Amino acid sequence: MRIIISPAKKMNVDTDSLGYCQLPQFIRDTEMLMEYLQRLSYENIKSIWKCSDKIAVLNYERLKNMDLCNNLTPAILAFEGIQYQYMCPSVFQTDEFIYLEKYLRILSGFYGILRPFDGVVPYRLEMQAKLNYDNFNSLYDFWNNKLADELFSESNCIVNLASKEYSKCISNYLDDNIQFITCVFGEMIGKKVVEKGTPAKMARGEMVRFMAENKIEDVEDIKGFNRLNYVFSDYLSDKNTYIFLKKEEKRRVDF
Numbered sequence: 001m002r003i004i005i006s007p008a009k010k011m012n013v014d015t016d017s018l019g020y021c022q023l024p025q026f027i028r029d030t031e032m033l034m035e036y037l038q039r040l041s042y043e044n045i046k047s048i049w050k051c052s053d054k055i056a057v058l059n060y061e062r063l064k065n066m067d068l069c070n071n072l073t074p075a076i077l078a079f080e081g082i083q084y085q086y087m088c089p090s091v092f093q094t095d096e097f098i099y100l101e102k103y104l105r106i107l108s109g110f111y112g113i114l115r116p117f118d119g120v121v122p123y124r125l126e127m128q129a130k131l132n133y134d135n136f137n138s139l140y141d142f143w144n145n146k147l148a149d150e151l152f153s154e155s156n157c158i159v160n161l162a163s164k165e166y167s168k169c170i171s172n173y174l175d176d177n178i179q180f181i182t183c184v185f186g187e188m189i190g191k192k193v194v195e196k197g198t199p200a201k202m203a204r205g206e207m208v209r210f211m212a213e214n215k216i217e218d219v220e221d222i223k224g225f226n227r228l229n230y231v232f233s234d235y236l237s238d239k240n241t242y243i244f245l246k247k248e249e250k251r252r253v254d255f
Contacts, residue, residue, distance in 0.1 A: 001219055002155040003104045003211065005204060006166045007114075008081025011122040013073050017090065020074045020119030021101070025150065026112035030068060033110060033125070033142070036133045037063055048129050059124040072119025075106055082198060083161075086205030089116075096212040104208065105151060107166040109139045113147050128165050140169065148173035157219055159183065159211075161204040181219060183207060184243045185230055193236060193243055203228050203244065 024030060037045060045063070046056040076089045076097075092100070097116065106114040109127040114120065127139050136142040148170045151158065160167050160182040167182070174180050185203035186193040206227040216222060223232040223242065230244040237243045 001103060001157045001159060001217060002151055003159045003208065004151070004162045004167065004170060005083060005104065005106055005208065006162045007106055007108045008079035008084055009124065009126070010080040011078050011120075012080055013071065013122060014077045015071055015073060017077060018074050018097075018117075020072045021117035022115070022119070023069065023072075024075075024111045024114055024118040024120065026146070027068060029142075029146075030111050033133075034063070034066055034068065036131075037125070038066075048131070049124050051124070055124070059122075062122055062124075066121060066123070068121060072121060074117045075111075075114040075120050076100060076104075076116035078120050078122070079106070082201040083205040083208075086202045087208045088205075092212065095215075099212045099215055100208075103211070105154075107147065107162055107169060112143060113150055126165070127169065143169060145173045152178055157181075159219060159222065161207055179219070180240060182241050183222070184241060185228075186243065187246055193245070199228075203230055 037048075040048075042056070042060055045060060046053075049056055049059065051059075089097075089100075100116045104116050106116070107127070108114055109129060110123045110125040111118070111120060125139070129139055131138055131142065133142070151170055152173075156177055157179045158170065158181065160171070160180060162170075171180060183204070184193060184195050185200045185207075186195040187199075188194075207222065207225055210216075210225050210227060211222060214221070214224075223234075225232065225244060229246050231247050233243045233245050236245070
């Protein structure tokens with residue numbers, strides 16, 4: 001089993017709390033992307049980033065001085081988005097970090113796939129960014145099936161806790177040998193399950209924590225997730241989609 005999650009836009013540097021274990025698996029590809037981005041003008045790269053001048057200036061300076069091999073932060077501590085806040089890796093125990101290093105993979109537009117203790121530097125490059133690099137028009141073109149092939153070589157059971165922007169790097173290359181389970185954390189609106197951005201990110205982080213704390217190895221066991229008032233809905237779920245609803249909404253739908 002492998003768990004996939006998205007990265008976060010906001011990143012930090014923490015070279016003191018824990019050491020990194022290795023460089024990312026696709027570091028040569030990352031070097032190619034870095035060199036391409038470093039050749040772009042400020043205006044061109046800002047158009048790729050689609051952000052304010054304040055954020056663009058910070059990341060432009062980071063890019064110009066980027067060193068992919070020194071002053072590295074373990075990936076699990078480098079990202080600061082909502083999902084990571086609710087995962088709260090800073091208070092994990094050693095056995096939980098060992099679990100995550102084995103089972104958790106972070107998808108990244110810049111690094112491809114990250115293991116929790118891969119050493120990274122702050123960057124800004126979303127997977128949906130448009131490129132004009134060689135014959136590649138997008139990062140989806142650049143990475144192609146490489147990330148999926150790597151993930152499938154590790155396991156044929158994938159628990160998808162990533163956003164669609166990132167998960168389609170994997171889901172586009174599924175075959176009949178791969179079990180790909182997407183977790184949906186939603187609420188009933190009318191007769192539809194609707195997943196809202198912030199609550200879903202919170203729940204994805206809590207799910208990673210739940211799995212690490214309980215050392216879950218059998219995908220069926222994630223159905224026991226009951227945090228943030230979510231519970232599994234057997235009625236609405238199927239073999240490829242596990243749906244978790246707020247408790248009061250589950251009762252209204254299931255009974």
